[in-house]
Amino acid sequence: xxxxxxxxxxxxxxxxxxxxxxxxxxxxxxxxxxxxxxxxxxxxxxxxxxxxxxxxxxxxxxxxxxxxxxxxxxxxxxxxxxxxxxxxxxxxxxxxxxxxxxxxxxxxxxxxxxxxxxxxxxxxxxxxxxxxxxxxxxxxxxxxxxxxxxxxxxxxxxxxxxxxxxxxxxxxxxxxxxxxxxxxxxxxxxxxxxxxxxxxxxxxxxxxxxxxxxxxxxxxxxxxxxxxxxxxxxxxxxxxxxxxxxxxxxxxxxxxxxx
Amino acid sequence: xxxxxxxxxxxxxxxxxxxxxxxxxxxxxxxxxxxxxxxxxxxxxxxxxxxxxxxxxxxxxxxxxxxxxxxxxxxxxxxxxxxxxxxxxxxxxxxxxxxxxxxxxxxxxxxxxxxxxxxxxxxxxxxxxxxxxxxxxxxxxxxxxxxxxxxxxxxxxxxxxxxxxxxxxxxxxxxxxxxxxxxxxxxxxxxxxxxxxxxxxxxxxxxxxxxxxxxxxxxxxxxxxxxxxxxxxxxxxxxxxxxxxxxxxxxxxxxxxxxxxxxxxxxxxxxxxxxxxxxxxxxxxxxxxxxxxxxxxxxxx
Numbered sequence: 001x002x003x004x005x006x007x008x009x010x011x012x013x014x015x016x017x018x019x020x021x022x023x024x025x026x027x028x029x030x031x032x033x034x035x036x037x038x039x040x041x042x043x044x045x046x047x048x049x050x051x052x053x054x055x056x057x058x059x060x061x062x063x064x065x066x067x068x069x070x071x072x073x074x075x076x077x078x079x080x081x082x083x084x085x086x087x088x089x090x091x092x093x094x095x096x097x098x099x100x101x102x103x104x105x106x107x108x109x110x111x112x113x114x115x116x117x118x119x120x121x122x123x124x125x126x127x128x129x130x131x132x133x134x135x136x137x138x139x140x141x142x143x144x145x146x147x148x149x150x151x152x153x154x155x156x157x158x159x160x161x162x163x164x165x166x167x168x169x170x171x172x173x174x175x176x177x178x179x180x181x182x183x184x185x186x187x188x189x190x191x192x193x194x195x196x197x198x199x200x201x202x203x204x205x206x207x208x209x210x211x212x213x214x215x216x217x218x219x220x221x222x223x224x225x226x227x228x229x230x231x232x233x234x235x236x237x238x239x240x241x242x243x244x245x246x247x248x249x250x251x252x253x254x255x256x257x258x259x
Numbered sequence: 260x261x262x263x264x265x266x267x268x269x270x271x272x273x274x275x276x277x278x279x280x281x282x283x284x285x286x287x288x289x290x291x292x293x294x295x296x297x298x299x300x301x302x303x304x305x306x307x308x309x310x311x312x313x314x315x316x317x318x319x320x321x322x323x324x325x326x327x328x329x330x331x332x333x334x335x336x337x338x339x340x341x342x343x344x345x346x347x348x349x350x351x352x353x354x355x356x357x358x359x360x361x362x363x364x365x366x367x368x369x370x371x372x373x374x375x376x377x378x379x380x381x382x383x384x385x386x387x388x389x390x391x392x393x394x395x396x397x398x399x400x401x402x403x404x405x406x407x408x409x410x411x412x413x414x415x416x417x418x419x420x421x422x423x424x425x426x427x428x429x430x431x432x433x434x435x436x437x438x439x440x441x442x443x444x445x446x447x448x449x450x451x452x453x454x455x456x457x458x459x460x461x462x463x464x465x466x467x468x469x470x471x472x473x474x475x476x477x478x479x480x481x482x483x484x485x486x487x488x489x490x491x492x493x494x495x496x497x498x499x500x501x502x503x504x505x506x507x508x509x510x511x512x513x514x515x516x517x518x519x520x521x522x523x524x525x526x527x528x529x530x531x532x533x534x535x536x537x538x539x540x541x542x543x544x545x546x547x548x549x550x551x552x553x554x555x556x557x558x559x560x
Contacts, residue, residue: 002291005530048324050475050528216317218326218527223284225333226319239335240312
């Protein structure tokens with residue numbers, strides 16, 4: 001598996017929620033190589049914004065060589081705001097696929113929770129498509145829903161909203177409890193407090209659990225050591241208690257990392 | 260074909276393009292994008308006598324035309340470095356320059372002595388990292404301390420010694436002279452400029468270390484000015500860096516007086532930059548019928 005930087009063409013761009021956009025990209029090589037849980041680095045067209053934006057892969061169409069990115073616009077004048085204004089046929093520089101991805105085999109034939117919180121939900125969609133097991137997608141939102149109906153094709157869907165407007169009032173952990181759900185394996189992506197709670201739950205109940213982490217990045221390929229997270233043991237590459245989110249992750253076994 | 264070979268303290272580089280320490284690891288990651296055989300040299304991430312964990316995150320923030328970093332010189336320590344990184348680089352036909360960091364003079368000497376028997380071509384003393392509390396820039400902002408550490412390390416160094424200068428000083432020529440009188444063989448400049456970014460929504464610093472070193476295209480005019488000043492102040496060869504993203508940028512440094520150039524932050528937004536710069540310099544010379552790169556080194560007076 002090798003990573004490349006290539007010029008991709010936007011196939012479609014659609015707003016699917018408040019500040020949430022869905023973009024399909026035509027790639028030359030990246031889609032064919034990509035696996036669920038990996039991400040790409042997307043470069044802005046503004047020369048004064050140097051660093052690529054790491055964005056998780058929401059869907060992979062290997063046949064047509066396309067990738068779907070679902071991302072949140074993080075503010076005025078940001079790179080993601082620029083992306084959201086680009087239409088079909090416009091090109092973007094993209095590097096990928098980056099990172100390791102989720103270990104699909106660990107869920108083979110098992111009961112598995114796919115837990116996503118906020119903008120951590122998109123990478124769970126391709127995962128839901130590819131896992132061969134009994135899938136329960138547990139999705140947590142602040143208020144407004146997005147992508148939830150798309151999960152219904154591949155998994156039983158359980159929702160949690162902070163304001164109680166849909167599904168369980170509260171977070172993904174509340175949704176598990178309220179619905180009396182049980183799993184053998186957990187795959188999760190979302191904000192750190194959520195991952196922390198999921199890790200604690202997994203350890204208490206002896207459930208195998210993998211989480212996808214996020215950190216500010218520069219190079220995206222493991223060279224600059226900008227995006228490290230704390231590892232439980234001394235990491236083989238860094239020789240200290242640091243793992244690179246971009247290269248050693250973003251997916252880690254929950255017991256590997258300190259949250 | 261124009262000659263693009265340059266010599267630094269007796270070490271001949273096939274071209275003047277190298278990597279800037281800390282932006283290229285030890286080359287393994289970028290070797291998936293560029294052929295390291297095409298580079299004049301690879302300058303490694305700083306290495307200390309023992310592993311360093313570096314700073315807490317966030318370590319990175321983007322600023323207009325550049326970025327701030329405060330990695331804090333995370334490194335695996337000299338043992339792992341010698342076992343893993345040097346053999347990796349030895350597979351390639353490029354020169355190996357090891358960036359050395361430390362908290363005390365003894366730390367630097369220990370690493371430099373250890374590297375004496377390794378197939379390393381040049382040593383670069385990192386006395387200019389702004390992101391660690393002890394060592395490093397403490398030596399690089401005081402001309403007496405800089406001269407002393409240079410003298411001391413020279414006693415242990417088997418390879419020629421590069422002193423990497425900090426731009427966070429009132430007069431960089433004073434520091435360059437101190438390095439020269441301490442016995443340095445080469446100077447490299449500039450390291451990053453200390454900067455700060457505030458996250459107004461979280462009402463805190465964008466970087467956990469509060470300050471970070473600024474790099475990227477926005478710092479280039481400052482770097483070119485400093486290379487020019489140093490070139491006119493001392494007689495040692497200079498490795499110029501600071502915001503180089505294209506061959507044209509690199510040529511500015513060469514004309515200002517640098518014998519070689521380093522590509523740093525640009526690797527992050529274009530992983531092919533190093534080779535593109537090397538090819539672009541060659542093309543510039545060929546197109547103008549300039550037979551030897553030395554005709555343009557320091558050509559602006």
